[in-house]
Amino acid sequence: MTTFKRTLLTMLMAGAAPGALMAQIVEPTMPPEPPAFAAQGAPVFVPREAIQGFRKLDSYNEPDFVKAFVEAGKLPPVEERLPAEPLVMETANMPDGAGVYGDVMRHVIGGRPEGWNYAAGNSQGWGGIDIGTMECLTRVGPLFQVEPEDLAPLPNLAKGWDWSEDGRSLTVHLVEGAKWSDGDPFDAADVMFYWDHIVQDPEVTPLNGANPGTFGEGTTLTRVDDFTVRFDFTTERPEQILYAMGYGTFCPGPEHMLRPAHPEFSDNSYEEFRNAFPPDFLNFPVMGAWVPVEYRPDDIVVMRRNPYYWKVDSDGNQLPYLDEMHYRLSTWADRDIQAVAGTGDFSNLEQPANFVESLRRAAEEDAPAALEFGPRIIGYGLYPNLSGNGWGEPDERAQTIRELNRNEHFRKGIAQALDRQRLGESLVKGPFTTPYAGGLLPDTTYFDRESTVFYPYSLESAKAHFAEAGLEDTDGNGILNLPKDMGGGDVVMTLMANTDYGTDRTVAEGVVAMLQDAGINVSLNLLAGNDFDATRDAGRYDWRIQRTGTELVTGVQNTANLAPTGPNTSQLHMANAEGEMDLLPFEEELAQIVRDFMSSNDAEEKTELMKRYQTVATENLYGVGLTAYPGALVVNKRFANVPQGTPIFMFNWAEDNVMRERLFVPEDQQQSHELHPETLPGAPGEDGPVTAG
Ligand code: BQZ
Numbered sequence: 001m002t003t004f005k006r007t008l009l010t011m012l013m014a015g016a017a018p019g020a021l022m023a024q025i026v027e028p029t030m031p032p033e034p035p036a037f038a039a040q041g042a043p044v045f046v047p048r049e050a051i052q053g054f055r056k057l058d059s060y061n062e063p064d065f066v067k068a069f070v071e072a073g074k075l076p077p078v079e080e081r082l083p084a085e086p087l088v089m090e091t092a093n094m095p096d097g098a099g100v101y102g103d104v105m106r107h108v109i110g111g112r113p114e115g116w117n118y119a120a121g122n123s124q125g126w127g128g129i130d131i132g133t134m135e136c137l138t139r140v141g142p143l144f145q146v147e148p149e150d151l152a153p154l155p156n157l158a159k160g161w162d163w164s165e166d167g168r169s170l171t172v173h174l175v176e177g178a179k180w181s182d183g184d185p186f187d188a189a190d191v192m193f194y195w196d197h198i199v200q201d202p203e204v205t206p207l208n209g210a211n212p213g214t215f216g217e218g219t220t221l222t223r224v225d226d227f228t229v230r231f232d233f234t235t236e237r238p239e240q241i242l243y244a245m246g247y248g249t250f251c252p253g254p255e256h257m258l259r260p261a262h263p264e265f266s267d268n269s270y271e272e273f274r275n276a277f278p279p280d281f282l283n284f285p286v287m288g289a290w291v292p293v294e295y296r297p298d299d300i301v302v303m304r305r306n307p308y309y310w311k312v313d314s315d316g317n318q319l320p321y322l323d324e325m326h327y328r329l330s331t332w333a334d335r336d337i338q339a340v341a342g343t344g345d346f347s348n349l350e351q352p353a354n355f356v357e358s359l360r361r362a363a364e365e366d367a368p369a370a371l372e373f374g375p376r377i378i379g380y381g382l383y384p385n386l387s388g389n390g391w392g393e394p395d396e397r398a399q400t401i402r403e404l405n406r407n408e409h410f411r412k413g414i415a416q417a418l419d420r421q422r423l424g425e426s427l428v429k430g431p432f433t434t435p436y437a438g439g440l441l442p443d444t445t446y447f448d449r450e451s452t453v454f455y456p457y458s459l460e461s462a463k464a465h466f467a468e469a470g471l472e473d474t475d476g477n478g479i480l481n482l483p484k485d486m487g488g489g490d491v492v493m494t495l496m497a498n499t500d501y502g503t504d505r506t507v508a509e510g511v512v513a514m515l516q517d518a519g520i521n522v523s524l525n526l527l528a529g530n531d532f533d534a535t536r537d538a539g540r541y542d543w544r545i546q547r548t549g550t551e552l553v554t555g556v557q558n559t560a561n562l563a564p565t566g567p568n569t570s571q572l573h574m575a576n577a578e579g580e581m582d583l584l585p586f587e588e589e590l591a592q593i594v595r596d597f598m599s600s601n602d603a604e605e606k607t608e609l610m611k612r613y614q615t616v617a618t619e620n621l622y623g624v625g626l627t628a629y630p631g632a633l634v635v636n637k638r639f640a641n642v643p644q645g646t647p648i649f650m651f652n653w654a655e656d657n658v659m660r661e662r663l664f665v666p667e668d669q670q671q672s673h674e675l676h677p678e679t680l681p682g683a684p685g686e687d688g689p690v691t692a693g
Helices: 003-013 018-024 064-071 129-133 141-145 188-199 255-261 270-274 332-341 352-362 396-405 408-416 420-427 459-468 502-517 529-537 585-599 603-619
Strands: 052-054 087-089 104-109 158-163 169-174 220-225 228-232 290-296 300-305 311-313 324-329 346-349 369-373 378-384 492-498 521-527 543-547 624-629 632-636
Touching (some): 104 332, 188 220, 188 228, 188 255, 332 346, 332 369, 332 632, 346 352, 352 502, 378 502, 396 408, 408 624, 420 624, 492 529, 502 521, 521 529, 529 543
Parallel strands (some): 087 311, 104 324, 492 521
Antiparallel strands (some): 158 169, 169 228, 220 228, 290 300, 346 632, 378 543, 378 624
């Protein structure tokens, strides 16, 4: 029996009068075929070892101005700053070969740094800041160019790993002799502090939300020696873990800075720990290529090269090639405008409102920036809060909405009240947007159109579903009323949206208008990025508009977030204050599918599991998909080594995908935008960068 016939039967079994239902209910279909939109650039696929490796080289090199620090006795020689076997980026894989030192990349971002304590959940402002400061055990961004048969995370701080015979444990070998940007050794103490006192501590949520569920139920981590740790699992060879060891869930912070500030080892409260390293705490130790040396609120964050960066090119040149990074604190829309105009150097063109003008400018002869569209991997969804037992301490009104959200007819009514074709066109005309059913995005590896259930736009059908949910306009004011046992008042729900993006606001306003037409009164709750994220994670919302995450693009990234596999893995449904979960039957099924996917190593089985996931998620509306469209990478033409076909978003954002430590500007094109030329980071907490003299 096809998915569609089964859905219809279910509705009939639910006691709907066949005549009435058949007359009004519009059956679900497969999602409409997206308009053809060929990604402009195609990656050059290579095996992982073509990109990088770990080995000792005969000699190493560094920028001349850094040599002056060594000569002044302010820095040990480069050989001593590097690990015994540094990570070597193969120049053969660099589109323009080995680079030269110098110049700066000028980012413009819409986020605002809260501080440097990533481990305690500080946003660093996004837009490539945290991706640049935080290094993780494995690396995933560059995987867009890895041959499918060799697809697995790249070694990074974990230079290698070994599975035990029975597949129940994974021994991880850390890079030996690497140092934080202040010269403090990186070792197992940093990794174990992150595991024991961040991931396992229920009072702490690191940025990007790592929690015990992220790594598979019952997983433990043990220190073996200074440079070796071992994961032990409750299932056999869960290779998925290698992705969870990448960005954003296993990027350890500097134990020598965090432990003294952690409530378990100090008098600090958890709030004081979270705020222990504000944005103006400069020179905060990082493992990344650049270190924050200047911060001007609402103006700029400046970073200088990390003299202890533990990666080199295969000619022995210590990376990065770029000496400075700027993050101008503006808006995401301004990022597009400045990148296309050439006053900024980089943008993920992800807001359709800027597509046409950016394409026009980039097509001009003298355009300063290259623009390349990738696959359709940006999506927007409308997500209900499915908790009925108190997550987010709802008041009476909010609790009523939660109970409605848990009613499948209410969710189906919401879905069919939305004209998703029109929503997409309200963002940009042309072949960019396509109606998105929800679940995995079209154009992605595990997406299967046949397994996807799409509730087409039909106001009549929406009203029929609302009637099934017991909603009727009993007082004739055009707004549906709750059933008597729920108080009988008008249905009023709040819709949360992120004001950092014009796209989020446009989509939200479109949804409000369409739901109003269907008799649902929606009040918009517009919040800036950091507040939006905090309110979402606390469960204080009825419905929210949000851009889709990596889990709905790759399936293998942040996989635990695809369903409520643990008490705080799903942003639609977390445990209440007592730690209790009240999952709906389809959520139970989704969670089991995802657990099976995380512990399976059989490619075919994983594909079948994802088909099942797609059907259950879209049939039950585990979030209502709205629209999906491609994004474009915009990079100033003076930068070399930008890999062909770099998607703005896949396993990670383009700020990781392009491997910025390998980008360089040929000498004859270098511009003097550096704010602190020939300086290096100072000591942690000290003001500004320092000079050799
Ligand atoms: C890219 C990205 C790099 C976070 C953030 C921001 C946060 C979310 C999301 C994107 C920004 C840019 O996205 O939009 O193009 O530069 O930073 O980290 O939306 O508010 O919480 O998930 O990645």
